[in-house]
Amino acid sequence: MAKTLYDKLWAAHVIDNRSDGSDLLFVDRHYVHDACFQGFDFLHEANLQIRRPDLTFGMEDHYIATRPASVQSERVLQLGGILKQNAERHGFTSYGAGTDYQGIVHVVGPELGLSLPGSLVVCGDSHTATHGAFGCLAFGVGASEIAHVLGTQAIWQKKSKSMRIRVDGSLTDGVVAKDLILHVIGLIGARGGTGHVIEYAGSTIEGLSVEARMTICNMSIEAGAKAGMIAPDQRIFDYLRSRRYAPEGDLFDQAVVQWMALRSDEIAVFNREVEIRAKEVEPTITWGTSPETSLGVSGYVPKLEELDADLRAKYLPMMEYMGLDSGMRLQDLKVDQVFIGSCTNSRIEDLRIAASIARKGKARVPTLVVPGSVQVQQQAQAEGLDQIFIEAGFEWAKPGCSMCVAMNGDSVAGGKRCVSTSNRNFMGRQGKGSRTHLASPLTAAATALTGRITDVRQWL
Ligand SMILES: CC(C)[C@H](C(=O)O)[C@@H](O)C(=O)O
Ligand code: SF4
Secondary structure, three states: OOOOHHHHHHHOOEEEEOOOOOEEEEOOEEEEEOOOHHHHHHHHHOOOOOOOHHHEEEEOOOOOOOOOOOOOOHHHHHHHHHHHHHHHHHOOEEEOOOOOOOEOHHHHHHHOOOOOOOOEEEEOOHHHHHHHHHOOEEEEOOHHHHHHHHHHOEEEEOOOEEEEEEEEOOOOOOOOHHHHHHHHHHHHOOOOOOOEEEEEEOHHHHOOOHHHHHHHHHHHHHHOOOEEEOOOOHHHHHHHOOOOOOOOHHHHHHHHHHHOOOOOOOOOOOOEEEEEEHHHOOOEEEOOOOOOOEEEOOOEOOOHHHOOHHHHHHHHHHHHHHOOOOOOEOOOOEOOEEEEOOOOOOOHHHHHHHHHHHOOOOOOOOEEEOOOEHHHHHHHHHOOHHHHHHHOOOEEOOOOOHHHOOOOOOOOOOOOEEEEOOOOOOOOOOOOOOEEEEOOHHHHHHHHHHOEOOOHHHHO
């Protein structure tokens, strides 16, 4: 029978099965970050050791200070240190503060060549789907599953349904991967992918850089999907060659031969198919408190009187929270600050495109740029991007999750409006009462220069 990429990845990892339909899957890579401590607590309560410390990798990101103004409580400082203690106790490698590969787990894993095509990757983090950009089956797990994986290097799962999102054609000027994925989520809804694993395909996806593919897969979870993935190709193989943990020499070439088979069969059938034309995607931004409330930047907040009762009940609290009037024009809405960073948009390419706009003016509102990793930070500095940001009045910070989730004390104050390149705009996401509009690094940088939600196409 014809198989999807997901079918192939799944079948390659099954060790055992149960009568309830669950399969026990072997885990190739287990990433643990500084907010995964509960999983270790469960492991210790069960009096277990880590089964495969060689396949477990730690990254410090959520709690780490990213700028002098990060207000870190005693508790946060304490939590940040626990990962290091666990790494020492169990003997796994952890890339903590002060190391060359410190940064956001979903930026650093790929940089290290740890997320390899065909592998099964888990992490106690919902944005683990990012690694699907390499043709991995990658998904987030909860604390008890972290403990299970630590203790056994395997995980019980039930297979999801499959969905293919095909995007064809060229993206227009000023439109990047982030706009595309916000558009997708707007189209299928924040629950549109529930119970499914999404494979992104089509000529647009094939034309995307490795970084852009990660941006797409990263937000699969915001469409409710279990995971997102893209069949690996030459661009992926080139990216991986010579990375620290990638196979070397002949072994790499042999691996590539196997990796090339990691694609859905021509006639594979998906449970759901969605088709999108790239040219229809505009620079896209969210207005509400769900990623599905995305609109072309030239759009208007929905008119309450035109909505049915269910949508009105859903949107009214969002509009109140976000301080928006029914039917108002999004563009020209004043913002208080801008955040460029997060595992969605803090890679070198994101910073390059943000800098291409930043060099054209001066920030009108406080703008924080947080590279995703030390590697990204160093590369950006080597290219002089930090100087472009600083000259434009943007703040250039150190790597970490930072204002994406405000767990390290970098938050957006209550009632303040922030255009952010991150992936979540839930109530209070960037701090209590914070108002978040999700957008691309291009839109975020253009907004920083005007102090208003801005159509970046005017700045190209
Ligand atoms: C803290 C962590 C477990 C959480 C997640 O699961 O995604 C965070 O990374 C987020 O983005 O909300
Ligand atoms: S950058 Fe944001 S979304 Fe990504 S792992 Fe960190 S907190 Fe989660």
